[in-house]
Amino acid sequence: MTDDDLLQSRIQTQLADDAAIETIAIRAGHTRSHEGEHSEAIYPTSSFVYRSAAHAAACFSGEEEGNIYSRFTNPTVSMFEKRLAAMEGGSWCVATSSGMAAIMSVCLGLLRQGDEVVASRDIFGTSSVLFKNYMGRFGVDTTFVTLTDLNEWRSAMSAKTKLLFMESPSNPLLQVADIERVADIAHNADAHLVVDNCLCSPSLQQPLKFGADIVTHSATKYLDGQGRAIGGAVVGHSQAAKDEIYGVLRTTGPTMSPFNAWLFHKGLETLSLRMHAHSQNAIKLAEWLNEHPKVKKVHYTGLNDHPQYDLARKQQANFGGLLSFEVNGSQQQAWQVIDRTKMLSITANLGDVKTTITHPATTTHGRLSPEDRQKAGISDALVRVAVGLEHIDDIIKDLEPGLSSI
Ligand SMILES: *Cc1c(COP(=O)(O)O)cnc(C)c1O
Numbered sequence: 001m002t003d004d005d006l007l008q009s010r011i012q013t014q015l016a017d018d019a020a021i022e023t024i025a026i027r028a029g030h031t032r033s034h035e036g037e038h039s040e041a042i043y044p045t046s047s048f049v050y051r052s053a054a055h056a057a058a059c060f061s062g063e064e065e066g067n068i069y070s071r072f073t074n075p076t077v078s079m080f081e082k083r084l085a086a087m088e089g090g091s092w093c094v095a096t097s098s099g100m101a102a103i104m105s106v107c108l109g110l111l112r113q114g115d116e117v118v119a120s121r122d123i124f125g126t127s128s129v130l131f132k133n134y135m136g137r138f139g140v141d142t143t144f145v146t147l148t149d150l151n152e153w154r155s156a157m158s159a160k161t162k163l164l165f166m167e168s169p170s171n172p173l174l175q176v177a178d179i180e181r182v183a184d185i186a187h188n189a190d191a192h193l194v195v196d197n198c199l200c201s202p203s204l205q206q207p208l209k210f211g212a213d214i215v216t217h218s219a220t221k222y223l224d225g226q227g228r229a230i231g232g233a234v235v236g237h238s239q240a241a242k243d244e245i246y247g248v249l250r251t252t253g254p255t256m257s258p259f260n261a262w263l264f265h266k267g268l269e270t271l272s273l274r275m276h277a278h279s280q281n282a283i284k285l286a287e288w289l290n291e292h293p294k295v296k297k298v299h300y301t302g303l304n305d306h307p308q309y310d311l312a313r314k315q316q317a318n319f320g321g322l323l324s325f326e327v328n329g330s331q332q333q334a335w336q337v338i339d340r341t342k343m344l345s346i347t348a349n350l351g352d353v354k355t356t357i358t359h360p361a362t363t364t365h366g367r368l369s370p371e372d373r374q375k376a377g378i379s380d381a382l383v384r385v386a387v388g389l390e391h392i393d394d395i396i397k398d399l400e401p402g403l404s405s406i
Pocket residue numbers: 098099100101124127167171196198199217218219220221230231232
C-alpha cells in the first residue's frame with residue numbers, strides 16, 4: 001500500500017456488515033475530505049465547481065456522481081442521509097427542511113389526482129390538515145381509520161388507494177399498530193405503507209423491517225434531541241419511489257441546510273443512549289402516576305396492562321419517552337397540574353432533553369371539533385408529558401404539588 005492508499009483507507013469509514021445500531025449511529029455515512037478531519041465537516045456552499053465543461057455536463061445528467069447544487073446535493077446533508085438510512089435499515093434517505101416537508105414530498109412524489117389515502121385518525125395534527133385541506137384540493141381524498149382496527153383499514157381500501165399512512169405509537173394515547181398486518185393490507189392493493197417513526201426513532205423501532213415501504217421523520221424531535229433545529233427525512237427501499245421523492249425536492253426545494261444536517265448528525269450519535277434514558281425515566285414516571293390517587297388512567301406502552309403491550313415489545317426495543325394521563329377531574333384540574341409545575345416546560349414540543357407538559361385538548365388537538373376529539377379519545381382531563389432527561393426524582397417532585405392539590 002502506498003502512503004496515499006493507507007491514508008485513504010483511514011479516511012473512509014469502515015464498518016462491519018453486522019455493526020449494531022449504536023455503532024452505525026456514530027460511524028456510518030462519514031466521508032472525510034482530503035484534510036482528514038475527525039469530526040464531520042460542514043459544507044456551507046450553494047454550488048460546486050467542475051474540472052471541465054464535460055465533467056459539469058456528466059454530473060448534471062447523472063452520468064457521473066458528483067455534487068450539483070445544494071438544493072438537492074450537499075456533502076454534509078448526504079452524510080446525514082447515509083447515516084439515517086443505515087440506522088433505519090433502508091436503501092436511501094432524502095433529508096428535508098422539516099418533518100412536514102418530508103410528508104409533503106412523499107405525497108407529491110407518490111400520489112396523482114384521483115388517488116386515495118387511508119390514514120390513521122390520531123396522526124400529528126398538521127399531517128391530517130395536509131391530507132384533508134391540501135391534498136384534498138388536488139383531488140386526493142383521505143379516509144381516516146382507527147390505528148389499531150385492522151378491519152377498518154381493510155374496509156377503507158378501494159381500487160384507488162395508493163398510500164396508507166400511520167404513526168405508531170400514536171401521540172398522545174400511545175396506541176400501537178400491527179405494522180406487519182397493515183403492510184400486508186397495503187401490499188395486497190399495490191399501495192405503499194408510510195410510517196411516521198418520529199416517536200420511537202430508529203433506535204427503538206425500524207418499521208421497514210416489519211414491511212413498511214417508507215419511513216418519515218421529524219428530525220426536529222428525537223433525532224436532534226435538544227430542540228435546536230427544524231428538519232425532516234424520508235427513508236425507503238424502492239428506487240422508483242426515491243426518484244419521485246428526490247425529484248420533488250429538487251424541483252420544489254424544501255431542502256435541509258448543511259448547518260442543520262450537521263446538528264442532526266451529532267444528534268444521531270447519541271440517539272440510542274438518549275432513547276433508552278428517555279424510556280427509563282418514562283417508565284418510572286408512568287409507574288408513579290399509576291399509583292397516584294388523583295390519576296384516573298395512565299397511557300404508556302411500557303405498563304403491562306397496556307392493550308398492545310406485547311405488540312409494542314415485539315416491534316420496539318424500548319417504550320420511548322412520551323406518556324399521557326387523565327386526572328380525576330375536568331379541564332380545570334388538568335390545567336392546575338400543568339400550572340403548578342415550576343421546572344417543566346409548558347409547550348407542545350417533544351423529543352427534547354427538557355421535559356415538556358401540555359394539555360392536548362386545548363393545544364395540539366384544539367382545532368378538532370368536540371365530537372372528533374371524543375372519537376380520538378382526547379378527554380379534557382388528559383395531560384401529556386414528553387419525559388426528558390432531568391433526574392426522574394426532580395420531574396416527579398415538580399408534578400406532585402399540582403396532583404395533590406386536586
Ligand atoms: C413534529 C411532528 C411532525 C412535523 O415535523 P416538523 O419538523 O415540525 O415539521 C410530524 N410528525 C410527528 C409525529 C411530529 O411529532
